[in-house]
Amino acid sequence: MSRFWSDIVHRLTPYVPGEQPKLAHPVKLNTNENPYPPSPRVVDAIRRELGETADALRRYPDPSARELRETVAAHHGIRAEQIFVGNGSDEVLAHVFQALLKHAHPILFPDITYSFYPTYARLYEVEYRTVALDEAFAIHLDEYAAPNGGVLFPNPNAPTGRALPLADIERLLERNTESVVVVDEAYVDFGAGSAIGLIDRYPNLLVVQTVSKARSLAGMRVGFAFGNAALIEALNRVKDSFNSYPLDRLAQAAATAAYKDDAWFRDSCDKVVASRERLSAELTALGFEVVPSAANFVFARHEGYDAATLATQLREKEIFVRHFKAPRIDQHLRISIGTDAECDALLNALRDILGGYVG
C-alpha cells in the first residue's frame, strides 16, 4: 500500500495465475497448457522472421496483423474485418470490457467461471451480477435473458469443462438483442461447437478464441475476437488508444504458421481428447466424481479427501494441479490433460496418496 496508489488500485483484487514451478521436470497440470509442442512450421516461421541477423526486429510489427487475420479468416470462412487480434485472449477480453460491456445495466456471467471476469469488471468499473450454475455445474442460458449490459460466458466453461449446445446460445441470441453476448471459446476445439458460424446473423455476438490451448502457443500470447465489423471497430478504437502494437513480429509469424497446419492441430486435439477420456475413467475408478469435460482439463472431487490437502500432497511429489479457494468449488481440483506419461504419473501418485482407501 502506498499513498501514491490511485483509488482503483486500492480496490483491486488481481487475478492470480497458476504457479510456474522452477523445477527441472515438474508434472505441470495446473494451467491448461497443451502437453504437445506447436507445429514444426511455427519454429520455421519464427526462424524465417528472425533471419540471419534478426534485422527485421529493428522495425515495428504490422499494427493490424493483416496476414495473421487473413489466414485465420480463411480458416474460418469469414472476412479479416470480422477479426480483432490481441496479446492473448486475456487482453482481448480486457478491451471487450472497456469497449462493449460498460453500460447502464450490470453485465451477467456465471457464479463459477473464469476468475478474470470479476477482476476486469473491477478494473474497468463495470457492474456485474453472477448467475448461479445448477448443482451439476450446468449453465442455463434462459436465466440470462433479463435486462443486462452484456452477457459473458466461456464455452466450454472454466473451470468446470462443461459445454453448452450451440442451439442454447442461438436461443439466447434470439431473445437478447439489446446487448453484446460474448462467448469465450478458449477451449472450444476440445469438444464444443464454435459460435463463429453465427456472427453474420447476430450483430451483437462476439466470439473470443486463443492460440494458447489447442495450438500450443501459450508462450506467444495471441488471442482473437470474431464478430460484426462494428464490434471489431470498437475493439480497435480501444486498442489504438492503449497499445498500437500488441503482437510482436514473432508472435504474428508463429500464430500465422500454426493456422496453416491444420493436420497438426487436429492431431494434437485428438490426442488430448483421448487422454481426457482415459483420465476421466481412471479417476472415476479411484472414487472421484468427474464433471463431464469438453475441454483440455477435468474438474473432479473425491468425497473422502479434502481437495486442498490433495493438491498439497501432489505438489510434494512435484505434480501441480489447480485448486480454487472459492465457494462451491473448494473441494474440487482442476487437472489439465497432460501426456499419457504425465496422466499416469498423476494417477500413480493419487493411488499412493489414497492408499488403503482404494482397494
Ligand SMILES: Cc1ncc(COP(=O)(O)O)c(C=O)c1O
Ligand atoms: C476461459 C478462459 N478464457 C481466456 C483465457 C486466456 O487465455 P490467453 O490469455 O492465454 O489467450 C483462459 C486461460 O486460461 C481461460 O481459461
